[in-house]
Amino acid sequence: MMTAQISDLMTDWEELDDQFDKFEQLHKQYLQKLDTVQTLQSQCQDRLKHQQKRIKVLQQKIKPLAVTRSEEEESKVQELLNQISQRKLQLRDIEETLPKKNGAYLRVILGNVNVSLTNKADRFKYKEEYEHFKLVLTFISLFLSVASLILGYR
Numbered sequence: 001m002m003t004a005q006i007s008d009l010m011t012d013w014e015e016l017d018d019q020f021d022k023f024e025q026l027h028k029q030y031l032q033k034l035d036t037v038q039t040l041q042s043q044c045q046d047r048l049k050h051q052q053k054r055i056k057v058l059q060q061k062i063k064p065l066a067v068t069r070s071e072e073e074e075s076k077v078q079e080l081l082n083q084i085s086q087r088k089l090q091l092r093d094i095e096e097t098l099p100k101k102n103g104a105y106l107r108v109i110l111g112n113v114n115v116s117l118t119n120k121a122d123r124f125k126y127k128e129e130y131e132h133f134k135l136v137l138t139f140i141s142l143f144l145s146v147a148s149l150i151l152g153y154r
Helices: 002-066 071-097 104-110 120-151
Strands: none
């Protein structure tokens, strides 16, 4: 009877071991994809900076041309300025999906940890939770202030 229980335990262990092997392979795939995502994020950030820098250079080149332009040149310059504005908006949208460096406060509190929320749904949920947190703290401070006035405690 005891040997039957032990053989059942051994069978369960072998099943668990097989499941773990599959899980381990899945985890390796996850780590590879995570590395790929981090590499792509870095490349996108570099290209974004390059695009922004080139746009600034173009805008600086356009400024001196403001003095003497014919109507045809003026329309071409206006078209170029409109395209630059559109590109800036596109770059801003792209930039929102990439991780950002933390501000000074987060760097002091957390250190150099990436806490960017790149998913819009996650970002919205975080903002909602933060607003709820602020509301609760406001009510608590309001209650304590009123209680302090009523009780006259100093």
